[in-house]
Every structure is written in C-alpha cells, then in structure tokens.
Amino acid sequence: MTYLGEDIPKLGFGFMRLPLVEAAGEKTIDIEQVKLMVDAFMAAGFTYFDTARGYHGGKSEAALREALVERYPRESFQVATKLPAWMAADAEEARSMFETSLAETGAGYFDFYLLHNLGETRSALFEDYGLWEFAREQKDAGLIRNLGFSFHDKADEFERVLDTHPEVDFVQLQINYADWESDSIESRKCYEIARAHGLPVVVMEPIKGGSLVKLPESVASILCEADPKASLASWALRFAASLSGIVTVLSGMSSLEQVQQNVGIMKDFAPLSEAEHAVVARARKALDGLPVIPCTDCRYCIKGCPEGVRIPVALASLNMLIAFNDEYRAQENYDWNATGGEASKCIECGACEEVCPQHIAIIDELKKAAAAFE
Ligand code: SF4
Ligand code: SF4
Structure with a gap:
C-alpha cells in the first residue's frame, strides 16, 4: 500500500537559511543565488520546497515565488508553508496569515500546509484561535491539499495533539541521529508515535541545523574511518531518509555548493545498511559522552x-x-x-x-x- 508522499524524492529544500547579500547597508536574500540553487535542485529531479510565514523576517515566501513559482510549471513541484499562531496578536491576524502566504508565494494552493511549531504553551493558541477548523475549511475549498503540523516538544504532548486531531494528514518532526534518543527532543519516540498513527513524516533538522557537519574530531573520526569517501552530511541525510514512511528530508540549504553536495548524496540514495547503522550508533554514543551541561529538559x-x-x-x-x-x-x-x-x-x-x-x-x-x- 502506498502512503502520502511516497513518490516525492527524499530531499526537500528548506527556505529558512537562504544566502544573504548586503545591499544599501542591509542584508537581504540573494535572490539570484537562490534561483541558481533552485535550478540545480530541480534539474536533479527534486521537487519539495518548505517555507514558512516567519522565515527570513517574512521574506522567505516571496523568495520562493520569485525563484520557483514564477519560473516553473506549478504541478512540477510541491510547496509547503506554515502558519505561526504565536506570531499573531489575535485570531484575526493569525487567520490572515493564510491569505498573506497565498499572495506572497503565488502558489495558488498549498500541497502541504502546516500549523507551525506546536508544543509547550503554543499548542493551545491554535485551538483558541480556531485555526484547526479554519485550516479544514481551506482544505475543503481546495487551497490546502494536505494538512499537518510541525512540532517541537516531548512525545506525550505530541500524542495528545494527534489524539485530539485525527484529521491530520502528515507531521513534520525534528529527526537526526544525534537527537534520536535525546531526552529533550525525543525524536525516536515522536517518530514511532506518528507511525503508530499511520502518519507519514516530513523530517526537519536532519543535520541538526548544520551541527552534524561540524562534529568534534573524536566523533567525526568514527564516521570517517568507517567510510573515508562518505561526507559527514551524507551520514546524517541517509540516516533520516532510511526511516520508513518519510515524505521527504528537509535541508535548509544556504549555498549552491550545499545544494550540489546534498543532491549528489540523495540522487541515488541507498538506505543505511545494518553495519552503517551500527557506525551511526557509535557516533551517537560518542556525542552523548561529550562534556555538555547535563540538562535533561525536564523543565x-x-x-x-x-x-x-x-x-x-x-x-x-x-x-x-x-x-x-x-x-x-x-x-x-x-x-x-x-x-x-x-x-x-x-x-x-x-x-x-x-x-x-x-x-x-x-x-x-x-x-x-x-x-x-x-
Ligand atoms: S530542572 Fe535542571 S535538568 Fe531540568 S530542565 Fe531545568 S536545568 Fe534542565
Ligand atoms: S535564579 Fe530565579 S530568576 Fe534566575 S532563572 Fe532561576 S528561578 Fe529564574
């Protein structure tokens, strides 16, 4: 049986860390560079783009329109964006973000639409502002094809939201090998709950915001010795993409070079073997042994x-x-x-x-x- 997103290539382009250029004393998105990045990504056969109302001070969605939507046939790519209720002063402003996102992206409809960053005190805002019902109405109107939410909190709260909202089509979770067993992120627990609910998963932060390509030597050497030809990024991307039921694995790419590296890794993606999983587990153990502050995020x-x-x-x-x-x-x-x-x-x-x-x-x-x- 197929699942939602099975046919989508397993690398997604996150529009949250776009390259910047200085103009008139201000840093703005380097749109010409973004166009080259989009072209390289699309030329390699990848199609999923992820933005949000709040990225780049509200300018990410317009960059997506300029670099992608106005330059490629609409059905040749998927657009995902997000509604951050916690950025709005009231329900009216929160709801208006949907229309703003439609206008800014020029996408016409959203393939994937997310209530942005549920968890902790934020989940309640989406209920208080009536945003679940509002999003369902937009879906009924054909403006949202698949409705989901992104999440940053513990597994208990994640399960509570899913139990309250069985209408969810997919979820977006922070998943990487470093956070897989983490007490604060609970990647594995959240992923397993999503799959137990039969939901496909969009992976965010597979490289932990870039941290997993800046590993200390004691950890990097474990991966490099296991496969001298494999980059640190490839271990991280392949770990996430090897999970079952994945829609795509997002990478917030910041340069053409990063796009070229990532599409090179994921174009002929092969899941991690059992032996490679064991190597990653050793790297995770080494990371856990670093002298960090021992906060368990118990709160x-x-x-x-x-x-x-x-x-x-x-x-x-x-x-x-x-x-x-x-x-x-x-x-x-x-x-x-x-x-x-x-x-x-x-x-x-x-x-x-x-x-x-x-x-x-x-x-x-x-x-x-x-x-x-x-
Ligand atoms: S109580 Fe201590 S361990 Fe728990 S979240 Fe606070 S600082 Fe971290
Ligand atoms: S010392 Fe007091 S004010 Fe400071 S963080 Fe702790 S509880 Fe809060």
Whole structure:
C-alpha cells in the first residue's frame, strides 16, 4: 500500500537559511543565488520546497515565488508553508496569515500546509484561535491539499495533539541521529508515535541545523574511518531518509555548493545498511559522552521561575557551542526559542537550582548564555 508522499524524492529544500547579500547597508536574500540553487535542485529531479510565514523576517515566501513559482510549471513541484499562531496578536491576524502566504508565494494552493511549531504553551493558541477548523475549511475549498503540523516538544504532548486531531494528514518532526534518543527532543519516540498513527513524516533538522557537519574530531573520526569517501552530511541525510514512511528530508540549504553536495548524496540514495547503522550508533554514543551541561529538559526549573527565564533553551544553546562549536546554530536556537525569557532576566533568586534534579549551577550557566547570545 502506498502512503502520502511516497513518490516525492527524499530531499526537500528548506527556505529558512537562504544566502544573504548586503545591499544599501542591509542584508537581504540573494535572490539570484537562490534561483541558481533552485535550478540545480530541480534539474536533479527534486521537487519539495518548505517555507514558512516567519522565515527570513517574512521574506522567505516571496523568495520562493520569485525563484520557483514564477519560473516553473506549478504541478512540477510541491510547496509547503506554515502558519505561526504565536506570531499573531489575535485570531484575526493569525487567520490572515493564510491569505498573506497565498499572495506572497503565488502558489495558488498549498500541497502541504502546516500549523507551525506546536508544543509547550503554543499548542493551545491554535485551538483558541480556531485555526484547526479554519485550516479544514481551506482544505475543503481546495487551497490546502494536505494538512499537518510541525512540532517541537516531548512525545506525550505530541500524542495528545494527534489524539485530539485525527484529521491530520502528515507531521513534520525534528529527526537526526544525534537527537534520536535525546531526552529533550525525543525524536525516536515522536517518530514511532506518528507511525503508530499511520502518519507519514516530513523530517526537519536532519543535520541538526548544520551541527552534524561540524562534529568534534573524536566523533567525526568514527564516521570517517568507517567510510573515508562518505561526507559527514551524507551520514546524517541517509540516516533520516532510511526511516520508513518519510515524505521527504528537509535541508535548509544556504549555498549552491550545499545544494550540489546534498543532491549528489540523495540522487541515488541507498538506505543505511545494518553495519552503517551500527557506525551511526557509535557516533551517537560518542556525542552523548561529550562534556555538555547535563540538562535533561525536564523543565522542573521553569515552573517556579518568577522571571519566566527559558532555562533549558539557554542550556541547550550553550551545549551547541560546547559539543559542536556551532555559534550560528546556537544563536539561531536561542533567538527562536528564548525570546521573552532571556537569560539576562534572571534575578538570581535560586528557586530553579533548588529543584534541578541534575544539580546544575543554573545561575552561572545563565550568565554565560547572556554573555554569549545577548
Ligand atoms: S535564579 Fe534566575 S532563572 Fe532561576 S528561578 Fe530565579 S530568576 Fe529564574
Ligand atoms: S530542572 Fe535542571 S535538568 Fe531540568 S530542565 Fe531545568 S536545568 Fe534542565
């Protein structure tokens, strides 16, 4: 039996980290470069494009129109975009984002439409604003072909959303070999729940925002010795694409070179063998052994914080620096997820340290996070 998205090539083009160019003292999307990237991607037979209302300060969707929609026949590619309720002041503004996305992309309809970034306190907003019902109406009107949601939280909350919304056609999950058994991302658990619900999965962050091509030598050597010819990116992309029921594996590509590398890896994609899976498991174990801050993302600390500091986000961002020396990705994670609960808001009351089961010196770590990211 076939599943939704089975026929879609297993590399998708994420429009969230597009190349930038400086013009009149401002950084804007380098649209001519994006056109070359789209051309190389399409020429290699790949067809899935993923954007969102919020990417690149709201300019990603228009870049997609200019580089793709206005240059290729509409039925030759799939467009996915997302509605971020948490960026809207009220239900009316949230709903208006759909029309804005249609106008900005020029796509006419969305092959895949996602309620963006459910999880934690964000899930409730989509209910409060009536966005599930609204999205179903757009689907009935033929403007959405497949309805889903992207998710950043734990497996329990993921299952709750799926139980509440059996109308979902697909889901988008953060899946990579480093996060597969992670306590904070719970990649494997979420993936298995999706498949138990019979849902196909769009994979996001297969290279962990680029971190898995910046591995410390102790981890990279495990992969390089197993196959000197295989790039670090190929291990990460092939791990994600080897899972069953995958619609496509998104990569937020930033240069023509990255597109060429990734299509080279995925054009004649072969799933990981059993021996290769064992190599990846060894690399994951080595990553787990790195001297990172031992935060398990249990979130006990958040409940009693009078300032609403997003403590686990700050610690996870610091860990991206410690494990991968990946300043870009760490800053990106902090900017996306710590806004409103920045580390510098800490008043050093100590309530979080009293409840942290890992006995982390949270106040000191928050000072480091504030210095690094604010
Ligand atoms: S010490 Fe800082 S982070 Fe911890 S609970 Fe108090 S204000 Fe919040
Ligand atoms: S209580 Fe400790 S381990 Fe749990 S999320 Fe907070 S800092 Fe991390």
